[in-house]
Amino acid sequence: MNPRSILSAVDFSEHSRHALRWAEAFAARFQSRLTVISVVDPLLAEAAKIRLGRDLAETETEPALREFVGATWSGGAGPAAPTVVKTLTGKPPQ
Numbered sequence: 086m087n088p089r090s091i092l093s094a095v096d097f098s099e100h101s102r103h104a105l106r107w108a109e110a111f112a113a114r115f116q117s118r119l120t121v122i123s124v125v126d127p128l129l130a131e132a133a134k135i136r137l138g139r140d141l142a143e144t145e146t147e148p149a150l151r152e153f154v155g156a157t158w159s160g161g162a163g164p165a166a167p168t169v170v171k172t173l174t175g176k177p178p179q
Contacts (some may be wrong), residue, residue, distance in 0.1 A: 112166030130174045147172040
């Protein structure tokens, strides 16, 4: 097994933080790219757009995800693997 890319989905829970640490360890071990993703429900995204006039994924969720990822590596060294952080709008369970 030699994966080129590893995906870690984050829902901001401590369980997802633990999974993210494991994903980073695997990515570092196999010299893989790590993609960290969080998905915003389309209904919530549309409600925020209508009510607040802004893109929830871009203005709130993505900065929160970057902060969550940064806080996961408390030593300040950051991940050992190349990491991409993405926020999408869609149905999270699918």
